[in-house]
Amino acid sequence: MIYLNNAATSFPKPKRVKNAVAQHLNSPPFHAGRTGYDLQQKDIILSCRKVLASLLHIKNPERIVFTSGATESLCLAIFGLELRDKAHVITTAIEHNSVLRPLKTLEKEGAITLTVIPCNSAGKVEASSVIKQIGDETRVVVVNHCSNVSGAVTDLAEIGKVTSAKDVVFLVDAAQSAGNIPLNVEEMHIDLLAFTGHKALHGIQGIGGLFIRESVNIKPLKVGGTGVKSDYLLQPEAMPLYYEAGTQNMPGIVSLYEGVSLVLEKGIKVLQEVKAERVQRMIDHLSKHDDIILYYPEDQDGGTCLFSFNIKNMDPADLGYILENVFDIIIRSGLHCAPLVHQALNSYPLGSIRVSPSHFTTDEEITFFLNAIDKICEGTSTTDFITDNME
Ligand SMILES: Cc1ncc(COP(=O)(O)O)c(C=O)c1O
Structure with a gap:
């Protein structure tokens, strides 16, 4: 997992x-x-x-x-x-x-x-x-x-x-x-x-x-x-x-x-840097996909410890389901108990996928996650993907 x-x-x-x-x-x-x-x-x-x-x-x-x-x-x-x-x-x-x-x-x-x-x-x-x-x-x-x-x-x-x-x-x-x-x-x-x-x-x-x-x-x-x-x-x-x-x-x-x-x-600054680096690696990779919408503050001092994203035309609940049940990756999908911010992000009412590593998260785990997203983006439709992988 x-x-x-x-x-x-x-x-x-x-x-x-x-x-x-x-x-x-x-x-x-x-x-x-x-x-x-x-x-x-x-x-x-x-x-x-x-x-x-x-x-x-x-x-x-x-x-x-x-x-x-x-x-x-x-x-x-x-x-x-x-x-x-x-x-x-x-x-x-x-x-x-x-x-x-x-x-x-x-x-x-x-x-x-x-x-x-x-x-x-x-x-x-x-x-x-x-x-x-x-x-x-x-x-x-x-x-x-x-x-x-x-x-x-x-x-x-x-x-x-x-x-x-x-x-x-x-x-x-x-x-x-x-x-x-x-x-x-x-x-x-x-x-x-x-x-x-x-x-x-x-x-x-x-x-x-x-x-x-x-x-x-x-x-x-x-x-x-x-x-x-x-x-x-x-x-x-x-x-x-x-x-x-x-x-x-x-x-x-x-x-x-x-x-x-x-x-x-x-040291909190050391830990902050480690997490920010992990997040930046994911953002850099995901931003190469035309069909991914990212929600994060660019150029923030100290970077960011978490971010959200969506794949265009895909319900984040479906994406969360696939990540968990096909790839054994635990993220959080939905509104994250913060409904108003999604109105500004244009992700209301379905919400987004939130990704939040810790300093224990390894490079290999991030690679696995990014490969999983690449594969999902290559899939034709959510239903095809779930059927192909779950049956
Ligand atoms: C910004 C923010 N405030 C408050 C809370 C509530 O924290 P707790 O569930 O520990 O009471 C959370 C938890 O997700 C949060 O992210």
Whole structure:
């Protein structure tokens, strides 16, 4: 099997991640404040916050709260801001549904008015277009750092300069960028940064986090047991407990610690370069086909970690089916939970094929994938191809 779907969930997981999770599961469980293993647990939780703080350039690791992934982090941020009375919010056309749906829900309830900034035909949102819309009444700007459809990267620092000067909350969806692209919450003036653990941070599914700047008030999504201050009948307000009610996802935190440590040790710029080279090789080859339409940002600084494409007159769902069932290649087809960007790419409503290698992807695997696409392009029709190869 050739796995080119790392933008959904990365695979394979690094050995050190698998070993650490196995070792954790083979040890007695420890619960915060409740057993003699307390110190070990606190150690790994704090160590995980520290490596994340180092990767994302966050001064105080305790400003990072653990969640189940970017979706929960974004909901915590968007609903936790307690926006009301048609507060003005700006977002973009390259957002994932985990941003669009909470915002559209608030818009429907009359809590916010929403401005959606369009993107260009490569899925890129210009920082200047976002900045132009920031007015006196704007409360929040929500931006996807890296499109999960085209790989286009948004210039956060440019936007952050303006939001911080105008006292507007700057929320960034770093689901695709954390572990793929350097991030610096201080230089980029980010107030809230949502990330997930199971993509380029190499952790397992079900772990992620949210960075919350001291100056931003967020209401917790959940309250409950914290293992400490049990005599206190309200949620303890100290960070990060305030947002972390309930038993922590320890296997997830252990995996995230190892995954982030690997990214730090290898160097994010080195990993970015490796992935960008792999993607560029595929783009260079596919662009020679007249019947292939590519969706990616040309001349992007640092290249791109993923891209999308379509074969003319072919449903991406059929192409995905053939790749998986005939060639044993795993990619993702469809809208990728980001419907608005496909309108700009002209790939709505069927979507596209998204290809996302990791630094584990080999040259041989890429050659095999490119040969498979060559063969599919030579085929006369989808049906002929499926019949020829499947029967
Ligand atoms: C841009 C973007 N935002 C948010 C998410 C949601 O992440 P998770 O499923 O880990 O909550 C994804 C996942 O595909 C994504 O690509």
